[in-house]
Amino acid sequence: MSKLTKEKMLDAAIHLFYMQGFDGTSVRHIAEKAKVNVALVSYYFGGKQGLFEELLVKFLEGYLAVIVEEKNKDFHTNKQRLFHLLEALVHYQQEHHFLARLVHREMTLDTTLVRELMSTYSRKEKHEIELILRAGMQQAEFHKQPVDMLILQIRHLLVMPYLYPHYLQEINQLSTTEPYFIKRYMEQISLWIDRCISKEQEVRTTKLYVPLATMSNKN
Structure with a gap:
């Protein structure tokens, strides 16, 4: 074949x-x-089960490869390292959005396969993010706070657009596959890092985004 x-x-x-x-x-x-x-x-x-498992592993292997690639890059601060890691993972999921939705949906189930995948891949993701957070706290870049709670928030930021795509589409008229959405979403993640983690906040201008469906021509 x-x-x-x-x-x-x-x-x-x-x-x-x-x-x-x-x-x-x-x-x-x-x-x-x-x-x-x-x-x-x-x-x-x-058979079908083997094909299904290969899809999940294929996605998670690629996801982990993104983490390793970002880990090996040089950054001036842990804040930059964290942001660029999250940005790379969001873009990876956007590029494989159907598979990302399938995997994240499956990972909500309590099965033997899911436990094995979590043990192999999710623990590695958690470990790498934890290293960045602890380094930032030790170097006084980040506020000291419970790392486990921060990791839960970061995990939600990463998977939310692909775990609830229909909610975003139907209720908020947002498409997670559009580059425009990714740009806005990363701006919000950057703002969250500034306000919730980093000790040094960047000065930002406030932008007002109006859904296209609600805009009307002005005379």
Whole structure:
């Protein structure tokens, strides 16, 4: 099987699992959408469950690779390191938004697979963020406060747009896949870091964003 054929099956599975759920998606559905022989799904992935697990691991491996890449960069301050890490992770999820939504939804369930993924990937994410926070506090860049509570807030900031996309779309008319949303969202994260973590706040100008649907032409 060519790499392209495998990617076609993975891409098909992402959309089907997201739209129809795991139980609502069959091997035949995946094969039909990918336009491959149905036997290939079972032969190369060991069935629907194997394909599903590969999708989750693929996303989390990429997520962790972003963390490692940012960790190896040079920054003047821990504040810069934290912001750029969060920015890179938000952009990674935006680039893989369907898969991000699928993974975050699955991670809310209490299953053996989820426990294994958390032990392998989520603990590493927590560890790296904790290192930045503790370094910032030790170097008097950040206010001293409970690190565990900060990590919970940071985790929510990271996953919220992709865990509740329909809420953002239907209630707030915000699309998490639009670059405009990402730009605004990162501005708010930067502001949160300034006000809730950093001892030195940047001077900012206040911007008022009005949803396009509420704007009207003025004479």
